[in-house]
Amino acid sequence: MPSGFVIRKNQYYDSVFLMSVNKHLSDEKGIQQTAVLMGSDGNKKLLAEIGFENAQISSAQANDLVVAVVADTDSIVKDVLGKLDSFLQGAGEGVAVSDIRTLQEGLLTKPNANLAVISVPGEYAAREAQGALEKGLHVFLFSDNVSLDDELKLKKYAHEKGLLVMGPDCGTSIIHGVGIGFANSVRRGSIGVVGPSGTGLQEFTVQIHNAGQGISHALGTGSHDLSDKIEGLTTFSALETLEEDPQTKVIALICKPPGSKTLKKLVERFKTSTKPVVACFLGIDKTLEGEGKIFQRTETIDEAVKCTIHALNPEENLSRNDFSKDKKLITQEKLGRAPQQKYLRGIFAGGTFCYQSQQILKAAGISIYSNAPLEKKLQLNHPSHSQENTIVDMGDDYFMQGRPHPMINGLERKKRILQESEDLEMSVLLLDFILGYNSSMDPVGEVLDAILEAKEQARGRDGYLSVVASMCGTEDDLQDVRIQTQMLKDAGVIVFNSNAQATYFCRELLL
């Protein structure tokens, strides 16, 4: 198939910008495949995998732009590459280019800076974070692919200097009501929360907001902080700070199972807490020492929300419009299925949701295959192909090679939904939608056609497909949560306000 590429020396752009350019390119008529990348070693490998390998590309450096296209005809290739400047300008429309190139220069502009938000490629991230700490800045480190050794070094250094390192691989924090990274617009209040997972913090803070309460601070720690290698260095600093923070009345922790040594240390730490602690340990179903007296343990984020609000105000009874066990609705959804339709397919943007849904279904005796499974034996043979009941984390590295995260752009999720729609055995499709800063402005719109197509295909086979979704968002988010939800409902999707509720409903559909 005709193909071509262009290399622009010393033209560096960030990954989100490049993905936006990539989307414009791939929307052009006759285009089959596109890659818009910086010439780093990892990206060059990726280009080779899709058939772009030659001396010119090999010699490209990490600050050289490489644009490669495969199209139906040579003239389309030539035309699209010729229009590259207009695509670059289109994607960057209205964006003022900063002439500040270094942290040093930045600090001349903002000498009172107190936080560095770092999202450079992983291989440079530790170096930038170290530089910021040396300047006395706290760090929000979004970048991933930082080694555990580097993470430990950074966190130890920060600890010595009394600074906080949120990350690496930190998706979300809310400080002073200001969302950093992927965060929702939530009310300020008296509940402080700490956690390694971005979507876990988003789900918790959104539900607290939707229940009429508010967040003092939400502190992301990075996904590896509770490993026994890092021993929760950031988590312990965050817990201590929230304990001393006069605005915070109750503290919540949302996490997957910590390393065993770190879990023991956490439980010991809870014993001395002067404020009530609610710990949501997704994936821990055994009673822990001191639980119920010195801290409350929950197995789902929804339960953590309930317990936290109860700890804040024992009078308040959190009533939820729970229709996950609505018998009439369940019976209605099961009607019309073809005999071969028996399996669930979850196509997720949020990694923590993928984990929590598997836990809930496992507790009901339903085994779920995944690319991020609870047990090794349930690992999918290939991430791109579902087996029996499957939940896929589309934010997994495999799907992210040179592509945007599904929270930013739903294109890959859309393709996967269409792929699943051809499977005669699918009876339930479970999806998650996450609103907030830095997320797609129209996550539902991006996959809506695929949902309708999947339902239509099932009908065409004399069957019926249930589509169930969770919506993580508040009325103050930039995306209109009511419109997003209504679009789903109009398409016949059953929408819940939480991932756990949506999963409970799916459990009923499967049993």
Place this chain on the structure above:
Amino acid sequence: MNEHETSQEKIKQLLNTPIVAVNIGVKSFADSLEKQNAEVVHINWRPPAGGDQKMMDILKDLL
């Protein structure tokens, strides 16, 4: 004030003073902070040493 109190003092300050951020990397993170009326300066970051890994290693050894 003991050593322990000092070590938490800067983090407490972070929670008690408005965010003033230096954004290094994805521009849209700076934009979202601006939308929330937080002070932010965006650094037009590029890979050091022109992205040449060998050169970066040499510089690292020199510094």
